[in-house]
Amino acid sequence: MRLRIVGLLRNRVWTMSELATELNLGKGSVSYHLKLLERAGIARQVQGRTVRGGLQQSWSLTAPAIAVELDHENPGARATVLRTLASQMEGATDQRLFISQVRLSGGARRSAVAILEQALESIRGLESETGRLVTLASFAFSQPAPGDTVD
Structure with a gap:
């Protein structure tokens, strides 16, 4: 659901009510997901105004692209990202998956990640x-082989 919200926020500023209508969700559910996206630094409230005695909140993305460090401190984040991408792929057409494994030193790994980000x-x-709307995702991860030294 959060990936769908991010997809909508990419195109324009949305009010919470508009998102609830578009996603066929209650405002409480939309609020919950927006707060999680806000805590993650992905979405932000850009304006709020009083309408009929209540606060109308408008939301946008904090940046046009998102980079997430999936570290060992938060193992659930990796699974969440992968599940979200998998659910988006279920109804998608024209799917392609590109996978390449290479052996790189520390400096070369950092360069490879920078090249992916630039691409x-x-x-x-x-x-x-x-x-x-085309979703592009790039993952870079490494595992030392038995006997390898960490650099």
Whole structure:
């Protein structure tokens, strides 16, 4: 659900009521997900105004792209990200998966991650207002082989 909210917030500022209607959810559920996205630094409340005695909250993304460090401190985050992407893929068309395994030293690993980040940013430059929403995800992780030293 949070990935769907992020997808909507990519295009414009939404009020909580608009999100609830679009997602066919109660305002309480939308509020819960928005607060989690806010705590994660992904979404932010951009304005609030009083409407008919209540506060109308408008929300947007904090940045056009999101990078998340999936560390050992929060093992559930990795599973959440993967489940969210898998659920988005279920109804999607034109799916492609690219996987490559290479052996890289510490400096080369950092360079590889930087290249992936730059590629995703370059692809954002191809974006058009009328195009289809395409989700691009990039994962970089490493595991030392038996006998390898950590660098």
